[in-house]
Structure formats: structure tokens, C-alpha cells
Amino acid sequence: SIVGAGVGYAMAGGRAVVELMYCDFLGRSGDEVFNQMAKWQSMSAGLLKMPLVLRVSVGSKYGAQHSQDWSALVAHIPGLKVYFPTTPTDAKGMLNLALAGTDPVVFLESQKLYDKGEDFEPGGVPEGYYETEEGEPAIRREGTDITIAAYGATVYKALEAADVLAEKYGLSAEVIDLRFVAPLNYDKLIASVKKTGRLVLTSDAVERGSFLNTVAANVQTLAFDALDAPIAVVGSRNGITPGPELESYFFPQVSWILDSIHERILPLPGHVPTTKHATEAEIARLNREGL
Numbered sequence: 676s677i678v679g680a681g682v683g684y685a686m687a688g689g690r691a692v693v694e695l696m697y698c699d700f701l702g703r704s705g706d707e708v709f710n711q712m713a714k715w716q717s718m719s720a721g722l723l724k725m726p727l728v729l730r731v732s733v734g735s736k737y738g739a740q741h742s743q744d745w746s747a748l749v750a751h752i753p754g755l756k757v758y759f760p761t762t763p764t765d766a767k768g769m770l771n772l773a774l775a776g777t778d779p780v781v782f783l784e785s786q787k788l789y790d791k792g793e794d795f796e797p798g799g800v801p802e803g804y805y806e807t808e809e810g811e812p813a814i815r816r817e818g819t820d821i822t823i824a825a826y827g828a829t830v831y832k833a834l835e836a837a838d839v840l841a842e843k844y845g846l847s848a849e850v851i852d853l854r855f856v857a858p859l860n861y862d863k864l865i866a867s868v869k870k871t872g873r874l875v876l877t878s879d880a881v882e883r884g885s886f887l888n889t890v891a892a893n894v895q896t897l898a899f900d901a902l903d904a905p906i907a908v909v910g911s912r913n914g915i916t917p918g919p920e921l922e923s924y925f926f927p928q929v930s931w932i933l934d935s936i937h938e939r940i941l942p943l944p945g946h947v948p949t950t951k952h953a954t955e956a957e958i959a960r961l962n963r964e965g966l
Contacts, residue, residue, distance in 0.1 A: 678707035678729060685727040686715060690774070694730040697741045698783070701731065701748060712779045713754035724777040728770070733785045733827060733879065735926070736919040743916060744827065744880035749781045750856045750889070757856035759783040760807075761830045763793045763800045765854060768807035775806060783856075785879070787828035810860040814867070818849035821873040821936065824864055824890070826853040829877045829927055836932040844943050856886055864890075865898045872903035873940050877927050882910030904940040 681693035695701065701708060708729065716725040731749075734742045749757050756778050760766040766784070773780040793799050795815060815830065816837055823833040830852045837848035849867050853859060868874050874894060876887040891906040909927050917925050934948040 678704040678712060681727050681729070682707055682711045682715070682725070685725050685779075686723050688724075690726040692728045692730065692774070694732075696732060697737070698731050698733045698745045699740050699743050701745055708749070708755075708781070709752050713752050716777065716779070717754055725779045726774075726777045727779045728773045728782050729780065730782045730784060733783055735785075735787050735828075735879075735922060738918050739915045742922075744783075744878065744911070746783060746826070746856050746878070746880055747884050747886040749783075750886040754779065755857065756780040757783065758854070759785075759826045759856055760854060761785070761788060761827060761852055762795055763791070764796050765807055765813070765852075767800055768805050769854070771804060772806040772809055783827070785828040791831075807854070810855050810858040812854055812860070812863045813852045814849065814863060815852050816848070816850040818847040818871065820846040820848065820871055821875065821941065822849045822851060822864070822867040822871045823875045823877065823932065824851040824853055824867075825877045826856065827879050829879050832927055832929055832932065833875075833877060835929045839929060839933060840936075840943075844946070846941075846943075853890070859890070861893060861897060864894060865901075868894060868898045869901040872901060873936075874902070874906045875909060875932060875935060875940065876906065877909040877932060879926050880910050881913050882908055883913040885910045907935040907939045909935050 677693050681691035684691045712725060712727055715723050733744045746759060749755055758769045758773060758780060760769045770782065773782055815834060823836060825833045833850045837850050840846040840848045849871055851864060851867060876890055878885065878887055885908060887908045891908055894906060909931050911926050930949045934950045937943040937946045937948060
């Protein structure tokens with residue numbers, strides 16, 4: 676009803692901003708999002724506009740049915756734009772951008788970041804009106820030895836991993852906040868990979884079927900000769916989201932990023948992996964046993 680009312684209002688000439696409390700509820704509103712919101716502007720050859728912004732919070736601490744990152748689901752649907760800000764400055768600039776056009780936008784918001792302040796703008800969130808440039812990632816930290824690209828709350832895990840790489844292993848990591856899922860301009864990411872030769876991608880979405888696997892495939896196609904090692908994708912475990920007391924075992928941690936670098940990309944002197952990634956058969960067994 677929420678999304679359908681927004682679709683109807685937008686088709687009738689209004690501008691709608693509607694909100695789903697949790698990303699998981701995309702399943703309940705699937706037809707309205709995937710077939711109505713996404714398609715009508717194109718099916719009408721532009722005669723009907725769809726100025727609809729769907730705010731979708733990506734939860735945590737609320738268990739299996741309220742803590743999923745389904746960015747890959749909306750990324751797969753032609754006709755939808757998908758934004759995922761990770762800073763207060765971008766939350767404002769990207770929402771302004773979403774509200775300025777007539778294309779339907781899924782606006783993802785990590786609940787982990789609702790109380791997160793502005794770390795990158797010296798003066799805080801800029802006053803007045805501005806728009807974030809569509810599709811453009813942001814370089815949060817420059818580096819020369821390895822690129823770590825992320826979206827959502829995992830951007831801050833990437834920054835923590837970059838600190839450890841610098842302090843403990845003498846490696847300079849470039850950290851890129853992708854910010855956009857669709858459209859996504861690859862220029863900055865490709866330029867970074869050509870400089871560092873190595874790439875780790877991470878987000879809170881489960882690794883299997885993650886949108887970051889698409890990013891990895893595209894980077895490999897566009898910058899194959901620049902890569903000195905395989906691209907690593909670090910996501911949440913391929914299982915059902917547990918309760919809050921077990922989330923550190925489910926969502927990506929700094930140690931997971933370091934382990935992936937050590938095991939797949941570049942051996943880190945003296946590093947001892949701490950993460951045991953269960954196989955899908957093991958995860959299926961644990962799920963059956965309720966563990």
C-alpha cells in the first residue's frame with residue numbers, strides 16, 4: 676500500500692517520498708517496486724513520469740527478517756536508480772539529487788549510520804542547497820598499495836582496516852566509498868586499481884549474489900592488465916542473519932578484510948588469519964540445527 680500509493684501519486688503528477696521501515700520489506704512490496712515503480716516511465720515512453728523516492732533502511736540488531744542488505748535485489752532491476760549514502764553530507768546531497776529528477780530512486784540508508792557524524796567535511800554538513808554528482812564514488816583516503824572499495828556502513832570498517840595496514844604492515848590503502856549502486860561511474864575505481872594493482876570490495880550484503888561481484892567482474896574486464904592479484908569480495912556470511920549478540924560473527928569485520936588480503940591478494944608478514952569462513956554445506960547444517 677505504501678509503495679503503491681506513491682506510484683499512483685507520482686503517475687498522477689505528484690512528487691512522492693515514501694519510506695519502508697526495513698529493507699526486508701522489499702519482498703512484501705516487490706511487484707510495486709520491481710514492476711510498477713521501475714517500469715511505468717519507460718513503458719509510457721516518458722509520457723508518465725515517476726518522481727518517486729523510496730527510502731529503505733538497511734537494518735541491524737533486529738534478527739533474520741529485519742537486518743538484510745538487499746542492494747543486489749534492486750540493483751538487478753532495470754529502471755531503478757539506487758543510491759546508498761554513508762555520510763551526513765552525502766545523505767543530504769544525494770537526497771536532493773534524488774528529489775530533483777523524474778526517475779524512480781531507491782534510497783538505501785544504513786541504520787548503523789543514523790547516529791554517525793560527519794568525518795570528512797571540516798565544517799560539517801554544508802548549509803544551503805547542493806547535489807552530490809550522480810554515480811560518482813568518493814575517495815575517502817588516498818593510498819598507493821591496495822584499493823578497498825565499499826558502500827554502506829562497511830566503508831568505516833574499510834577505513835579501520837586501512838589504519839591497521841598502515842600501522843602494522845606499512846601498506847598504504849586507498850579507500851573508496853562507492854555511494855551509488857545504479858548508476859555507478861567506474862572511472863575513479865579503475866584509476867585507483869591502475870595505481871595500486873589490487874582491489875578488495877566489501878559491504879554488509881551476503882557475499883553470494885552480492886552486487887559487488889558485478890563490480891568485481893566489471894573491474895576485471897576494464898582493468899585486467901593492471902591487476903597484480905585476484906579481486907577479493909568480502910561480504911556477510913552466506914547464512915541467515917543472527918540476533919544482535921552474534922552479529923560480529925556475521926557482518927564483515929576489520930579482521931575479515933585483513934584475512935582476505937593476506938589469503939587472496941598479498942601475504943601480510945607475520946599475519947595469522949583469525950576468520951574461519953564456513954562452507955555453504957556447514958552453514959546449511961547450522962541453519963537446520965538452529966545454530
